[in-house]
Amino acid sequence: MEPVYLDNNATTRTDPEVVAAMLPFFTEQFGNASSMHAFGAEVGGAMATARKQLQALLGAEFDHEIVYTSGGTEADNMAILSALETQGDRDEVVTSAVEHPAVLSLVAHLEKTGRAKVHVIGVDAKGRLDIEAYRKALGPKTAIVSIMWANNETGTIFPVEQLAALAHQAGALFHTDAVQAVGKIPIDLKTSEIDMLSLSGHKLHGPKGVGALFVRKGVRLRPLVRGGHQERGRRAGTENVPAIIGLGRAAELALAHMADEQTRVAALRDRLEQGLLQRIGNSFVTGDPDNRLPNTANVAFEYIEGEAILLLMNREGIAASSGSACTSGSLEPSHVLRAMNVPYTAAHGAIRFSFSRENSEIDVDRVLEAMPPIIERLREMSPFWRERDKAAGAFNPTYA
Numbered sequence: 001m002e003p004v005y006l007d008n009n010a011t012t013r014t015d016p017e018v019v020a021a022m023l024p025f026f027t028e029q030f031g032n033a034s035s036m037h038a039f040g041a042e043v044g045g046a047m048a049t050a051r052k053q054l055q056a057l058l059g060a061e062f063d064h065e066i067v068y069t070s071g072g073t074e075a076d077n078m079a080i081l082s083a084l085e086t087q088g089d090r091d092e093v094v095t096s097a098v099e100h101p102a103v104l105s106l107v108a109h110l111e112k113t114g115r116a117k118v119h120v121i122g123v124d125a126k127g128r129l130d131i132e133a134y135r136k137a138l139g140p141k142t143a144i145v146s147i148m149w150a151n152n153e154t155g156t157i158f159p160v161e162q163l164a165a166l167a168h169q170a171g172a173l174f175h176t177d178a179v180q181a182v183g184k185i186p187i188d189l190k191t192s193e194i195d196m197l198s199l200s201g202h203k204l205h206g207p208k209g210v211g212a213l214f215v216r217k218g219v220r221l222r223p224l225v226r227g228g229h230q231e232r233g234r235r236a237g238t239e240n241v242p243a244i245i246g247l248g249r250a251a252e253l254a255l256a257h258m259a260d261e262q263t264r265v266a267a268l269r270d271r272l273e274q275g276l277l278q279r280i281g282n283s284f285v286t287g288d289p290d291n292r293l294p295n296t297a298n299v300a301f302e303y304i305e306g307e308a309i310l311l312l313m314n315r316e317g318i319a320a321s322s323g324s325a326c327t328s329g330s331l332e333p334s335h336v337l338r339a340m341n342v343p344y345t346a347a348h349g350a351i352r353f354s355f356s357r358e359n360s361e362i363d364v365d366r367v368l369e370a371m372p373p374i375i376e377r378l379r380e381m382s383p384f385w386r387e388r389d390k391a392a393g394a395f396n397p398t399y400a
């Protein structure tokens, strides 16, 4: 049986057309774009095309607004660290409790080392930002706001334009981690107040290890990596040419498939969600149903463990992910679901299904068939399920 891949928010398959576009840049066209000979010029021309392709996806108007990086993580780090240097004596950062670790672990480090004061804004039960707390956190010391466009675990979309306008009223820069938004929902930076935006190749069927930071014309940027004059001195080191070419082609394909993402992919996601809720009791969808990515479903199955669910799903050839960051071995549920106050009884059993344009109805059918027996089996073994009335307030004791 064909595997069913529903973990596209973790990474996507590099589109074969992207691979084809990259290949010549490992072989005949191996030149260094900085070289003053034909080998370099050929590569320079292709890189210019790739830049235009990415600009088109972002609706970015001017040349030189895109700085290539090693991925979304580097772009996030670059934006925040740069602002702390260019914004005079402003030394405060405002961010949200549901950011990716690329932002949260950086700002925690900055706070710990005394380099910034950090305001972490909470969210409500649907994952929506607390706008009142956000307004209050902004002030004359705010250097930068970094708030994601769309959440990777629940798909919840933040009102970034409104947030950017408020940041500007306080004289702060506005950065958004748009890694999950780019390629999935329309973006038009021409008509936007966003100063800086991070994206990543491998989340939109491009290669891994490449991303970009959009830096609006006129916004100052301090390099994170110093050395040669590549990227107009903003990011030193010989460019990852094949990956940059691949990202350009991936951007072009994403733009072409955008309508499909909004309609067909969203419909697949909705059918999966409704089917799961119909077939499986004590389950619910997390996130903001009115404002989220078309490809993401986060479904919580109460009284069981996400890791166990994934293991049994994997045996059926189905790949998804659980929110829990069990990397530390602590089995704490996801920081995103905790910030939303999803009860432990449910947060532990949350599964993220993330679609892409490569998924089909067959995938949805397979999951709808496989899930009910998996959940039933795990619940039969769960002491919390058997004693769910008692467990309601105290699911977590064994993991505390």
Ligand SMILES: *Cc1c(COP(=O)(O)O)cnc(C)c1O
Pocket (backbone or CB within 6 Å): 009, 010, 070, 071, 072, 073, 074, 100, 102, 148, 150, 151, 152, 177, 179, 180, 199, 200, 201, 202, 203, 209, 210, 211
């Ligand atoms: C994947 C992801 C990142 C990290 O991007 P990399 O290219 O893997 O470094 C950052 N932010 C969000 C929201 C992501 O989903």
